[in-house]
Amino acid sequence: MSAATDAPAGEIAISATGERKAVTASAGTSPSSEWIIVTRGIARNYDMGGEIVRALRGVDIAVMRNEYVAIMGPSGSGKSTLMNMIGCLDTPNEGEYWLNGQLVSTMTDDELARVRNKEIGFVFQTFNLLPRATALANVELPLVYAGVPAAERRERAMEALTRVQLGERVHHKPNELSGGQRQRVAIARALVNRPSILLADEPTGNLDSTTSEEIMRVFEELAQRGQTVIMVTHEPDIASHARRVVVLRDGVVSSDERKEQFVARIAQGGKTH
Amino acid sequence: MPFLDAIRLALSTIQAQKLKSFFTLLGVTIGVMFLIAVVSIVEGMGRFMEQDLVGKIIGVNTFEVRMRPNINIGDVDESVWLAYRRRPHILESDVQPIVDALPVGTRWAMYSEDNLKVESRYSRARSARVIAVDGDWFALKKLGVARGRQFSAQESSYGENVIVIGPELERRLFPGVDPIGRELKMGGLPYTVIGVTETQGSAFGLSFDNLAIAPFKAPVHRLLNRRPHVIDAVAVQAADRSVLNDAMERERALMRARHRLHPGQDDDFTLETPESALEFWNKIKRYLVIAGVALPALGLVVGAIVIMNIMLVAVAERTREIGVRKALGARARDILAQFLVESATLSTIGALLGIALGFGLAGLITAVTPMPASVAPWSIVVGVLVGAGTGIISGVYPASRAARLDPIAALRQE
Incomplete structure (x- = not known):
């Protein structure tokens, strides 16, 4: 973690707002290294039986290293599609996506798989742990595909599980763990390969409110330690944990503001959806 | 993903669903079991034919001058039989010229044989293979006296009433008595037992040890050939193959001259070698091997289809797992390898079970039937390869479907 991370990430993001446009505008050039995510006019169309659905219609987003960003939007706003793009599970029809200095939008499937493995840590709403594998084996999985030798895999997985306070339950299977514990295993799995971004899709969607708060505290802590976090959610409460909130509507960015601005707007009855 | 990790993963998946896995690999198990069993029987019969039956009856580097082939495995049609029957017999008077024509480095024996009733004071009459011999019969048949x-x-040249018997006949005619020096009777005439041969064993429930050997000139030879002065065969054994070929050419020329055959006429006698006797066996063996491979192959095809179906079900059931793995960085080829290794591991386990059961079946066949079965080491290798191959072939389609899954769609699946 560099010295830049000592300043609150939200401040950096806001101070850089002027720069954002420039970063997103100059097509074809690699953004400077403090920008972890830069999208330039990315669009994604789906052919639904002859009818073209335009899920994203030109999204410009720039995220600096160490930011904690929530992406919001009603269903059909394109937030899932955007998450798939950012997570390198899909590539845009138009526009550019730069992740950690690499142009992802033109990559082959195998290159995307490698980027997902090295750069992205996924946390899903439904945890998506392999049911027959122990917590330890689940956390080891990204390292298996990274080609890490077994002994080192085990050591790093143990370390990641200890970081989420699950060092005692490494040999439990998912069905022997509570919802909150499962999600913490998933977070350990997401972090084990030291990814550039932690990408969470409705991470509290299947959890009760107490457990949700517990998980959000884990994210908060990670963000404070300098982990870049992107969280997709439709709940303003959850979104307000982030330091920056991007709202999508009809496939474009409708607002991109500091958490304080967002919270103030919500308090005045402003629409998030 | 490293290969060993893939196998470990496959084994844990298989272990998690033992019953389903068992039914999945049943087809391959049965296929490989019958493959091993059938190959074992064919091998066992082949070894018996080549080493025991033909080898013991005729001998190595040996041929026999005969009226017609002694060993007729399989069908000989009517016209051939009629032609055989019209042939002149081999006569006692042929023996000396045959012996005179032999090259250096050969030994010979003449003999006649038949099944006769043999009696003794210690038992009821028994049937035995009685052979009247002259020349180096014992050496040529590699049969020692125990x-x-x-x-x-002298006994040979005077045709004295002495006899050497096999251990099986000894057991039956002289239970609990030392037969040496005692008498047995053939055709009403007494013979003195002077020796007991080594044990030769049995095959197809047929003992090689139920025999009695007398000097050719002893009176018993008249019971073995109804026509006077007729003998069954002159056997010739050569030191090596080239001497054997030389001897065969000489004897062929001699016999053709003695039978006054014109150059265009076919031989009216047989020079029987183990190879000529084995020719028909080899023909049968080919059919047996084809049948022995074709039937288990059907089982394997059924097994392969079952595995393919189960793997397709597994891919459908584990779509979400595939999505998760892809999200975590698995490439298409990692997923392909995972499912291929799983189906190959599954069917290799099936093949190993099949090999074990095939061994058991072969053992059982040897134990309860007179058919000799011997497990060929190559058939184990073939069994394993066939098993793994079946798994890989039947896994290709399901695995490639899994590998091609879109991670987003796969993750969305419930």
Whole structure:
């Protein structure tokens, strides 16, 4: 973690707002290294039986290293599609996506798989742990595909599980763990390969409110330690944990503001959806 | 993903669903089991044919001058039989010229044989293979005398009533008595037992040890050939193959001359070698091998289809797992390898079970039937390869479907 991370990430993001446009505008050039995510006019169309659905219609987003960003939007706003793009599970029809200095939008499937493995840590709403594998084996999985030798895999997985306070339950299977514990295993799995971004899709969607708060505290802590976090959610409460909130509507960015601005707007009855 | 990790993963997946896995690999198990069993029987019969039956009856580097082939495995049609029957017999008077024509480095024996009733004071009459011999019969048949002695030259040339018996006949005619020096009767005439041969064993429930050997000139030879002065065969054994070929050419020329055959006429006698006797066996063996491979192959095809179906079900059931793995960085080829290794591991386990059961079946066949079965080491290798191959072939389609899954769609699946 560099010295830049000592300043609150939200401040950096806001101070850089002027720069954002420039970063997103100059097509074809690699953004400077403090920008972890830069999208330039990315669009994604789906052919639904002859009818073209335009899920994203030109999204410009720039995220600096160490930011904690929530992406919001009603269903059909394109937030899932955007998450798939950012997570390198899909590539845009138009526009550019730069992740950690690499142009992802033109990559082959195998290159995307490698980027997902090295750069992205996924946390899903439904945890998506392999049911027959122990917590330890689940956390080891990204390292298996990274080609890490077994002994080192085990050591790093143990370390990641200890970081989420699950060092005692490494040999439990998912069905022997509570919802909150499962999600913490998933977070350990997401972090084990030291990814550039932690990408969470409705991470509290299947959890009760107490457990949700517990998980959000884990994210908060990670963000404070300098982990870049992107969280997709439709709940303003959850979104307000982030330091920056991007709202999508009809496939474009409708607002991109500091958490304080967002919270103030919500308090005045402003629409998030 | 490293290969060992893939196998470990496959084994844990298989272990998690033991019953389903068992039914999945049943087809391959049965296929490989019958493959091993059938190959074992064919091998066992082949070894018996080549080493025991033909080898013992005729011998190595040996041929026999005969009226017609002695060993007729399989069908010989009517016209051939009629032609055989019209042939002149081999006569006692042929023996000396045959012996005179032999090259250096050969030994010979003449003999006639038949099944006869043999009696003794200690048992009821028994049927035995009785052979009247002259020349180096014992040496040529590689048959030693375990107790007592062979005939002396004098006993041979005078045709004395002495006899060497096999251990099986000894057991039956002289239960609990030492037969040496005792009498047995053939055709009403007494013979003195002077020796007991070594044990030769049995095959197809047929003992090689139920025999009695007398000097050719002893009276018993008249019971073995109804026509006077007729003998069954002159056997010739050569030191090596080239001497054997030389001897065969000489004897062929001699016999053709003695039978006054014109150059265009076919031989009216047989020079029988183990190879000529084995020719028909080899023909049968080919059909047996084809049948023995075709039937298990059907089982394997069924097994392969079952595995393919189960793997397709597994891919459908584990779509979400595939999505998760892809999200975590698995490439298409990692997923392909995972499912291929799983189906190959599954069917290799099936093949190993099949090999074990095939061994058991072969053992059972040897134990309860007179058919000799021997497990060929190559058939184990083939069994394993066939098993793994079946798994890989039947896994290709399901695995490639899994590998091609879109991670987003796969993750969305419930």
